[in-house]
Amino acid sequence: MQNYSFFMPTRVIHGERELVKQAGLLKQLGNRCLLVTGKTSARVSGALDDAVEALKSQGIEYELFDQVENNPSLENVGAGGKAARKFRPDFILGIGGGSPLDASKAVAVLAVNNIEPEELYRNKFDNPPLPIVAVPTTAGTGSEVTPYSVLTHNELETKKSFSVPELFPRIAFLDWRYTEKLPLSITRDTALDALSHLVEGYLSRKAIGTSDFLAERGMKLWAKCLKGLREGALTPEDRDLLLVASTLGGMVIAHTGTTLVHALGYPLTYYHGLPHGRANGLLLGEYLRFSAQYVPERVNDVLAWLGLKDIGEFSRIMGELAGPMVGLTGEEVKQYAAKAAATKNAAQSQGDVTETVLQRILECS
């Protein structure tokens, strides 16, 4: 019998300007708020202005930590934690793509636990993290509805996630307008990340009835935006659906985790600077081909829901959206495959995931 267990405690609020209209919900979280953002997207998107308006309307004191880097490192979130311990907020409001949202989760822990950032990976803390409100400005990460925070670990030379259930944001505000000014390349990269979550979750060993129907709905919505993504001209409705699809992707991986695609994508980002979503997109075609040996009917579902006729067409479109793969030396392929093989993500994949298999996927991608 299929498993329909389900846990998704985040309140998702979807619609234009809801952050301002429902500012009263913020007040329920406290009187002091630390805003956690990167340097630009929160401002350019208009989300920071809305957040400030919402906080002011409720008389909530706030401070801004806007130093989150792309693919934030332990050192970077450590600085955020320090700022938080100084300001002593009641809750954290994170605005941005995956980087600021994941950093917000780390800051929510470090705000009330004076520990080394490295200790985040213990996944156990004396004091429960502060409540988090998440406002995504990209349609990709899904972090607004997951308990995961993926950080760059410079000593291990890769990205690695930590997680406790209290890191599910209390509220996620989905407002497509915040994604409207994204450059096309980021829109595409992040859309590939969303797709990757939906596909990986559906092909994961941990897939359950609940994650399956969320993944199905997400892929069908994502498919509606494919024309806009390919032509580089997204309508407001495309952006809105893409944002919902990406949140559904987050709900899926909150139940299933990710698979070998993420495991292989991390070193491509770490060593070659490939944007996270793009790295995943470049690997997805070969991942489908590999998975088709073990769960062919599931791979067919993916293609059908996306409206594509075969894996060849899928791979061509991924290439079109992601651009060329980076060139890797034989040594690099070996090294990244070894690293990926040791991850939990790889173990969650269907089929027999060996280093050789991972090398082959990298080589063919």
Add this chain to the structure above:
Amino acid sequence: MQNYSFFMPTRVIHGERELVKQAGLLKQLGNRCLLVTGKTSARVSGALDDAVEALKSQGIEYELFDQVENNPSLENVGAGGKAARKFRPDFILGIGGGSPLDASKAVAVLAVNNIEPEELYRNKFDNPPLPIVAVPTTAGTGSEVTPYSVLTHNELETKKSFSVPELFPRIAFLDWRYTEKLPLSITRDTALDALSHLVEGYLSRKAIGTSDFLAERGMKLWAKCLKGLREGALTPEDRDLLLVASTLGGMVIAHTGTTLVHALGYPLTYYHGLPHGRANGLLLGEYLRFSAQYVPERVNDVLAWLGLKDIGEFSRIMGELAGPMVGLTGEEVKQYAAKAAATKNAAQSQGDVTETVLQRILECS
């Protein structure tokens, strides 16, 4: 643009014996538990034994309040509240069909608020209700994932619900084995209740993107059990899917509320003793016919997902599962329609819901 807002804070745990296997989760809610049940179903189903085993395994002290009536009245939940204030539990574990689960919610409030049961309808309490764990023994109510408690109000001579967000159970355990010993009539009545939630939610004015896809999935699962329901021979898999479908129905109405079907069904239960689900089932056919004037494509979706060719076939099947409608006098029809017209449920229906319309639906049902 469609609204994909979403709020479903209940952790749903699906599977056999999970209540015992995951007893550790109960311990997180406290050291003292009040069990709230009716007189028979919790025992006959085996769920009470599992609950006691789970509580004992964690050293949780417990007491049993097993006096919940069918369609519990304010007086009845008042007695439960009194028992709770005496025992001072940390959390409530409700086991049963809709009656015990809804009573558990009232008891969770009254345990920590020494108020008259009538005051539950204020929907505002000095102290937040105790955490609730819900173990359904029927596949129908959906109460395990809603913040609603429907109680019989003898002065108003009908059923009326109260609700605060904290009444979403913390955990719902879905174990089909607890529904295995139900008499066929109750299996069918409660299955009609589940269907009613799915259909009403999909046809509600408050339907949103999220509730729609939950409703679609629920109806498709429900349809898989239709053969078993008609033949009176349900397989374990039927029962398992029906339970999931009914929880999906609860998730749907947690977002949309119910419609005129529930509003008309309540007096049929109050004055004529028709089981709640059966009353709804008898009204659903005419409700579809009425709704088809306003949202014909949605009515067609319902029929398609259920695998039925038209409303006539739908109504025949409802009659088959529910048995005959009670005979009503002209005066009764007028009175019940007037009562229903004044409800929020009626206002949530699509179309122009007047007393005349409601009278007609009752007459034709």
